[in-house]
Amino acid sequence: MTWEYCEQWSNLLEEPMAPMSAAQAAQRHAAGKLYTAVQSSGGNGSPLLRVEVRLETGYVSVIFMDQRGRDELSCTFSVVGNRLFLQAVTFYSYGDSEECGGYAVVESLETYEFQQGGVVCRTLDEAGERHRESRSGIDVSGQWENLPDFVEYDFLIRRERS
DSSP states (O other): OEEEEEEEEETTTTEEEEEEOHHHHHHHHHHTOOEEEEEEOSTTSOOOEEEEEEGGGTEEEEEEEOTTSOEEEEEEEEEETTEEEEEEEEEEEOTTOOOOGGGSOOSEEEEEEEOTTSOEEEEEEETTEEEEEEEOSOOOGGGEEEOOOTTOOTTTSOSOOO
């Protein structure tokens, strides 16, 4: 697996915006400034995932991409103290669409939002309708992660979470 770095990823163009070297991305990481790390299997294939980091605003996100370069699963973390709390997980469904990247129309979105106090809200947006439910008293202790060092994303890029 290889990593490349940029300021942001363009879903429409399916390419990095403002590419940068690993050294430049490491400087941005240390300063808390925005950068995106894009992982691919090498060659000219679609990226597998991207990690967006902006510690100065308390934001880290991992976006897993499907074989067509579309967002498939996103995990958004907020910085709390010196740790990360998994704030939201969103699943994207495109139905039978074969469109690629940012041109694909999302058929449904299912989002789980976690609160540190043990409340979980599930929202399903499908066919122009929104369904929302929430539960309290949920154990969210498994939603915490350590702040990553530069390029040490292994614990963040797990698809399976508790």
